[in-house]
Each structure stands twice: as structure tokens, then as C-alpha cells.
Amino acid sequence: MGVKIDPLKCNACMACELACGYHRDDAFALLSSCVVLYRAKDRKDYYGVMLKEEESLIIARPEGLEVNRIGAVDEGSSDKGDASAKPMLLREACDLCDDRDDGPLCQQMCPVGAIYQD
Ligand code: SF4
Numbered sequence: 001m002g003v004k005i006d007p008l009k010c011n012a013c014m015a016c017e018l019a020c021g022y023h024r025d026d027a028f029a030l031l032s033s034c035v036v037l038y039r040a041k042d043r044k045d046y047y048g049v050m051l052k053e054e055e056s057l058i059i060a061r062p063e064g065l066e067v068n069r070i071g072a073v074d075e076g077s078s079d080k081g082d083a084s085a086k087p088m089l090l091r092e093a094c095d096l097c098d099d100r101d102d103g104p105l106c107q108q109m110c111p112v113g114a115i116y117q118d
């Protein structure tokens with residue numbers, strides 16, 4: 001079980017990224033976040049959300065969900081879109097904000113309900 005992302009609801013506000021960085025570092029440290037906005041470098045107004053989990057890198061794009069097993073991502077198994085995919089592998093995996101009584105902070109901060117749990 002983990003957080004889920006509906007890329008068709010996402011409006012690219014980056015509140016989840018800020019929230020996760022805050023959860024990690026008690027500061028708005030974007031490089032600490034394990035959920036980040038995904039942008040394709042050659043497509044205007046095209047975005048989705050990437051999530052680093054323990055064993056997978058999830059890329060939620062408008063056309064669908066891509067799940068990359070960590071270890072396979074470096075081997076070019078998919079279009080990584082921009083250079084932000086690789087640093088994701090170095091980040092801590094999502095811990096579902098397990099130290100929070102109120103659950104995932106990214107979910108709480110997303111203004112459009114694009115992050116959820118089922
Ligand atoms: S649930 Fe917590 S650790 Fe996981 S992506 Fe959201 S804010 Fe980050």
C-alpha cells in the first residue's frame with residue numbers, strides 16, 4: 001500500500017513536493033522530497049508526478065502510469081523525460097509519513113485531490 005497519484009487531476013502546483021521536503025527536513029527542501037513534479041523538457045504544459053518508493057519509481061503521466069523497478073531504471077527501460085529522474089533514485093523512499101498521525105502530508109496538501117490512498 002502506498003500513495004496513489006491521479007495525473008489527470010494534477011495542476012502542477014508542486015505543493016506535494018514542498019510538503020514532502022518539509023516532512024523530511026522540517027524545511028522546504030525540494031531535494032529531499034520523494035514526490036516531485038515531472039516535466040518533459042520538450043513538451044510545453046506537459047507534466048506528471050514522480051514518486052520514489054522502496055522498490056519502484058512511479059511516473060504518473062497523463063497517458064498512464066509507469067512503474068519502474070529500481071535497478072532497471074538506469075538501463076533505459078523507459079523514457080525518463082528529463083534529467084530529474086536520476087536524482088530521484090538517490091532520495092529516500094516514501095515512508096507514507098509514518099510519523100504523522102494525520103497520514104501523508106502530500107495528500108493533505110494537494111489542493112485538487114490528485115494524491116490519495118486506496
Ligand atoms: S506520503 Fe509522505 S513521504 Fe510519501 S511522498 Fe507523501 S509526503 Fe513524501
Ligand code: SF4
Binds near residue numbers: 113
Ligand atoms: S500537490 Fe497535487 S496538484 Fe500539486 S503538483 Fe502535487 S499532485 Fe499535482
